[in-house]
Amino acid sequence: MGLPLFSAHGDPGPSFWHYAQTMGLTSTPPTNHSDAPHATTVIAVRYLGGVVMVGDRQATGFYIASRDVRKIEPADRFTALAISGSAARGIELLKFAQLSFEHYEKMTDSALSLEGKANYLSPIIQRNNLATPLLVLPLLAGWDESHQVGRIFEYDGAGGCYERLDYATIGSGSPFADGALRLGFRADLDREEALDLGALALYEAGDNDPSTGGPDFVRNIFPMMVTVDARGFQEIAAADVAARFSVINERRTQSGGVAGGALR
Amino acid sequence: MSNYFYVSPEQLIKDRAEFAQKGIARGRSIVAAIYDKGVVMVAENTSASLNKVSEIYDRIAFAGVGKYNEFDRLREAGIRWADSTGFTYSREDVDARALANYYAQHLGDMFTEGQKPLEVEILVAQLGNKLRPTKLYRVAYEGTILDEPRFSVLGGDAETIKNRFALSEGTPQTLKITLKDAASALAGPDRLIPASELEVGILEDRGNRRTFTRLTDDEVSELLS
Numbered sequence: 001m002g003l004p005l006f007s008a009h010g011d012p013g014p015s016f017w018h019y020a021q022t023m024g025l026t027s028t029p030p031t032n033h034s035d036a037p038h039a040t041t042v043i044a045v046r047y048l049g050g051v052v053m054v055g056d057r058q059a060t061g062f063y064i065a066s067r068d069v070r071k072i073e074p075a076d077r078f079t080a081l082a083i084s085g086s087a088a089r090g091i092e093l094l095k096f097a098q099l100s101f102e103h104y105e106k107m108t109d110s111a112l113s114l115e116g117k118a119n120y121l122s123p124i125i126q127r128n129n130l131a132t133p134l135l136v137l138p139l140l141a142g143w144d145e146s147h148q149v150g151r152i153f154e155y156d157g158a159g160g161c162y163e164r165l166d167y168a169t170i171g172s173g174s175p176f177a178d179g180a181l182r183l184g185f186r187a188d189l190d191r192e193e194a195l196d197l198g199a200l201a202l203y204e205a206g207d208n209d210p211s212t213g214g215p216d217f218v219r220n221i222f223p224m225m226v227t228v229d230a231r232g233f234q235e236i237a238a239a240d241v242a243a244r245f246s247v248i249n250e251r252r253t254q255s256g257g258v259a260g261g262a263l264r
Numbered sequence: 265m266s267n268y269f270y271v272s273p274e275q276l277i278k279d280r281a282e283f284a285q286k287g288i289a290r291g292r293s294i295v296a297a298i299y300d301k302g303v304v305m306v307a308e309n310t311s312a313s314l315n316k317v318s319e320i321y322d323r324i325a326f327a328g329v330g331k332y333n334e335f336d337r338l339r340e341a342g343i344r345w346a347d348s349t350g351f352t353y354s355r356e357d358v359d360a361r362a363l364a365n366y367y368a369q370h371l372g373d374m375f376t377e378g379q380k381p382l383e384v385e386i387l388v389a390q391l392g393n394k395l396r397p398t399k400l401y402r403v404a405y406e407g408t409i410l411d412e413p414r415f416s417v418l419g420g421d422a423e424t425i426k427n428r429f430a431l432s433e434g435t436p437q438t439l440k441i442t443l444k445d446a447a448s449a450l451a452g453p454d455r456l457i458p459a460s461e462l463e464v465g466i467l468e469d470r471g472n473r474r475t476f477t478r479l480t481d482d483e484v485s486e487l488l489s
Contacts, residue, residue, distance in 0.1 A: 003366040004344040005337065019344055025351065099351055102474075106319050106343050 014107035016100040017124055026092070040084040041173030041205035041212040042071055044141040044152045045181065046166060047194035050229030051141040051150035053080050054198035056173070056206060057221055058213025059087055067213060072224050074233040076101045079117055079142035080226055084171040085135040089128055093136055097121060114144040118153035118161050126159025139170045143228045150228065173205030173212035180204045195225060195236070199244045203252075204259075215245035280381050284405040285420075287383025288330040293419030295429055295449055296327055296387050296400055299442040302468030302475070303389045303398060306446040309463040317465035319476035321346040323391040324360045325467050329419040330384035330405070338367060338386060355473075360390035364401035364409055372407025381405055385418045391467035391475050417449075425449050439466065440487050447488060459485040 004023065012018035020026050042055035059066040071090075075081040075097045083090030100120065105111045112120065118140050129135050140153045154168040155161055166185050169177045180201040189197065202223050206214020215222050222245055225236040252259075292308035294316060305327045307316040316335075317327045320342045328335030342363055350358045367386060375381040385404055392398035400416045403409050410416075414434070417426045429449035433441070443464065451457045464479040479487070 001345065001348065003338075003341045003370050004348070005341045005370070011340075016347060020348070020351075023348065025348055095351070099347055103343065103347050106347075107340060109313075109315060109318070 014104045015120070016103040017096070017120070019103075020096075026096075040071055040171030041177050041202060041209065042082040042084060042139055042170050043177050043181065043198050043201050043205075044080075044082070044139055044164075044168050045185065045189065045194045045198050045201075046150050046152055046164075047189040047191055049150070049191060050143055050227055051080070051152055052191070052194040052198045053082060053139075053141055053224075053226045053228070054195075054202045055082050055224045056171075056202060056213045057216075057223060058211070060211040064213075067216060067219065068221050070224060072226055073098070075117065075140070075142075076105075076111070077232040078145060078228060079114065079140065080228050080233055082139040082141075082170065084137050084139070089132070089136040090138070093121075093124065093128070093138060096124065097138075111145075113146055114142045114151055115153075117142070118163075121155070122159040122161045124159075125155050125157075129157045129159065137170050139168055141168075141228060143230060143232070148230070169201075169205075171205075171212065173202075173209035176208040177201040177205040191227060191229075195227070196244060198225065199223070199241075200248055203245065203248045215242075215249065217246075217249070280375060281406060284375070284381040284383050288385055288405060289420030291329050291331075291419060293417060293421050293425055293450060294327050294329055294387065295415065295417050295425060295446040296389055297415035297429070297442050297446055298398055298400065298436055299439050300436045301439065302391050302466055303400070304439060304442055304446065305387070305389060305465045306443060306450065307463040308450050308457055308461060310461050312460075315463060317463055317478075319343075319465075319474070320363070320388070321350065321358050322355060322473050323393065323396075323467060323475050324358065324363065325389045325465055325476050327387040327389070327418065327465075328384055329386075331382070334382045335384040335386055338370070338382075338384065342367070342388070356395060359396065360388045360399055360401060364388040364403055367403045368407045368409040370407075371403055371405060375406040387416055387418055389467060391469070393469075415446075424452070428452065439468075443484070443487050459488060 012022050045052045053072050055071040057068050058064060059069045072080055072082040073094050081094055081097055083094055101112055101117055135157060137155055144151050152164045152168050153161055154164055167181045184197045203214055205212045222241045225241050227234050294307040296305040305317045309316050314332055318339050320326045326339050326342055346358050371382055382405055388401045390399045400412045401409060402412055402416045415429055432445040447457060459481050462484055464484050466477050467475045469475055
């Protein structure tokens, strides 16, 4: 590839997606295969100083394809992006988002707003999901630097982008995670409470959904937990995550697997 | 009916070179130098938003002098080339030498075949690592590409500034010393450029993937003090 120069009227601007389309860098051909690894639970919860994200680590096809997948990645310093659905398309979307946000920043010498990043993904999701049966649904959460607040954006299959003021879930384990979040969420959660609630909701999903991997005490693989706040994207240390899930597991063992009419 | 006059190739090249040099000489200059931990690019620039020094990729920076619209389009093309090369292959496959060669070819083509030559001079700087060396590639308006070992000066008054900077220590110094030398080489003996009119960008490993940083006026003032 030579030097990509454009005339002023044909210039794709700072959007890497438009540029990639102009140059034919990506293609999403229609296909009937839908056996790529998928199924997931990822949760985002807002708290007073930011957002918490918790995601399981299992990739499921007809069997468990992998037990230590990372479904939440930093899209940039203040944005976390999680994927559910087709692994191949999801990873492509992640790569694309990371590159696009950085590309925009370098081209214009200013970072996109969080809302700008959320909206940018809409047509990409729409195009992917309408062109192939390999659905991808991302979940975007981040720290809005201009408004100093944590924000969550979820999407539907047609690319619609919706801001959630409380919490959001994606993946096949959503109904179970959602139940726990619905009961446990308060608008004034602090970071610790949000982390514990997120862990409990993921535990519920892992317990009930065969395609969601809960804490794996045999292999010592635990769900991913991250926070995004004024300091940026931070992944919670494995030991800390293990401790939170051990506490939940201990309670469940004592009650014989019954939540027992309380958030425990 | 129009008349065509014969112009010898020598005359044509000479005229075009003069035209480009005149355009470049109108702008202010840039000094780029290797210091002990990285590369610093210092531009005399009265505008705080129309940049002459920019980030291209993780370890590659761009600097341009001359006509802003012309070198800014080259900067954009460089970012696009680097981002799509890294997307197609891997981040470690993005190499400044390849980019400098593309710039050289384009400038060379424009010089001989274009309506007019581009009135720009550009620099592609690379911060070295295990895979690649630290490099300063200067590309002139007619497509000449130079790999300069210690420092590079772009712009109209390049020779004078070059001679001034050449008096500084030959081995890589700290950022503070190198920036001071660069600023005084740009200013000359009877002038002092205020920090607000210096645009400074560095490539330095600070534990992040992206190594380019733009220094603020305060940081520049402090380093110059």
